[in-house]
Amino acid sequence: MEKEHTGGISRRSALKRMGAFIAGTAAWGMTSLTGCGKTEKKRIILYFTGTGNCLYVARQLADEHTELLSIPQLVKEKRYELEADEIGIVYPIYGHMPPNMVREYIKRAKLAAGYKFAVLTYGRRKCNAVGIWDEITQRAGCPFDYITTMIMVDNWLPNFDMAEEMKLDKQIPESLKRITSDLQAKRHWHEPFSDDERRQHEGFMAYTGLDPEVGFLMRSEKYFAVTDACIDCGICTEVCPRGNYKLTSQGVKTEGDCDFCFACIQNCPQKAIQFKSLPDDPLLARGEINPNARYRNEHVSLWSIKEANRQ
Ligand SMILES: Cc1cc2nc3c(=O)[nH]c(=O)nc-3n(C[C@H](O)[C@H](O)[C@H](O)COP(=O)(O)O)c2cc1C
Ligand code: SF4
Ligand code: SF4
Numbered sequence: 001m002e003k004e005h006t007g008g009i010s011r012r013s014a015l016k017r018m019g020a021f022i023a024g025t026a027a028w029g030m031t032s033l034t035g036c037g038k039t040e041k042k043r044i045i046l047y048f049t050g051t052g053n054c055l056y057v058a059r060q061l062a063d064e065h066t067e068l069l070s071i072p073q074l075v076k077e078k079r080y081e082l083e084a085d086e087i088g089i090v091y092p093i094y095g096h097m098p099p100n101m102v103r104e105y106i107k108r109a110k111l112a113a114g115y116k117f118a119v120l121t122y123g124r125r126k127c128n129a130v131g132i133w134d135e136i137t138q139r140a141g142c143p144f145d146y147i148t149t150m151i152m153v154d155n156w157l158p159n160f161d162m163a164e165e166m167k168l169d170k171q172i173p174e175s176l177k178r179i180t181s182d183l184q185a186k187r188h189w190h191e192p193f194s195d196d197e198r199r200q201h202e203g204f205m206a207y208t209g210l211d212p213e214v215g216f217l218m219r220s221e222k223y224f225a226v227t228d229a230c231i232d233c234g235i236c237t238e239v240c241p242r243g244n245y246k247l248t249s250q251g252v253k254t255e256g257d258c259d260f261c262f263a264c265i266q267n268c269p270q271k272a273i274q275f276k277s278l279p280d281d282p283l284l285a286r287g288e289i290n291p292n293a294r295y296r297n298e299h300v301s302l303w304s305i306k307e308a309n310r311q
Helices: 009-028 053-060 072-076 100-108 127-140 172-184 195-208 235-239 263-267 302-309
Strands: 041-046 065-068 081-083 088-090 108-110 115-120 146-151 222-224 243-247 253-254 274-275
Touching: 009 115, 041 053, 041 072, 053 088, 053 115, 053 172, 053 222, 065 072, 065 127, 065 302, 072 100, 072 302, 081 172, 115 127, 115 222, 127 146, 195 243, 222 253, 235 243, 235 263, 235 302, 263 274, 263 302
Parallel strands: 041 065, 041 088, 081 108, 088 115, 115 146
Antiparallel strands: 222 274, 243 253
16 A cells, blocks of 8 residues: 655655664664654674575574674675674584685674674584684674574484484574573673583594684585586575686586585585595495485575675
8 A cells, every 4th residue: 555655755665764764774883863862772693504594593683773794705805894783694614614605704704892792503413612703703803792502403414314404493483582682681691602612622533633723614515526426406506605616518517615604515506516425434334325306495595595695
């Protein structure tokens, strides 16, 4: 019912434009006045996602004054300076560490905010992920007031059957409720972890031989192969946050530094992307549990993953 028109645009359009302006001001940290003179907090939430869990969580923690920003897009735009009343980050833990791109982003970023929060999603074992993020951000001169973890579907394909994983109840609404209420109260808190969890992480690092200063930074040509099932749909060229896939006259080729986010292998509609056989690699020694099962968060479309990651 767009009946009231003023100056050539409808009332609804005018309100929409005003909303867009208010959302735009969030990037500059401006606190807006509502109609009744109350001030509204501006919040930015940064996220990194391979299969949608973190985008889903970021969306759930957003209100109408929140701007959601994808870290691969910020890197692409070389946008490292952000200002708002509150800045949050949602990322998946990889071997209890942040994705390499997230780590490199935070090392360069200048985040000006009165309150900073981090939500780390994981599937089974978080170990001292909170302590690792605290250390990285302290060293970067960008400490966080609130750091917590949240369990979601585990998208680590080598060890888990995605079909089985999706059946598990990870109590996601309960976690979201807890985190939302903490953020409303601007809680200053780092979720605790035990010495045992720290030791488990050390054992994992010794077993995998990963560099603690880098985390998962692989080469896509070493780990992924494209089979004849490929139909040249181009999805892999759009979901990779590093732009590692190309359609060529000889089929799809992949090459480049890789976060191991699995956006490519999980989102290929033909299941034509598979892990190479690497029996000597501790990460892939057991191959893959179920090469026929793939995962994307049920609330997140393929289009949204492309929007988040396209290079
Ligand atoms: C390379 C890699 C490493 C992972 N390491 C861990 C881990 O150490 N512990 C854990 O519980 N889950 C681990 N996971 C699971 C993800 O953290 C989890 O599924 C996350 O919610 C995925 O988020 P996304 O859908 O936004 O990409 C790992 C996943 C990947 C791809
Ligand atoms: S997403 Fe899969 S089917 Fe589509 S081009 Fe890439 S490898 Fe081929
Ligand atoms: S090649 Fe695949 S796993 Fe590596 S960064 Fe790109 S989408 Fe992620």
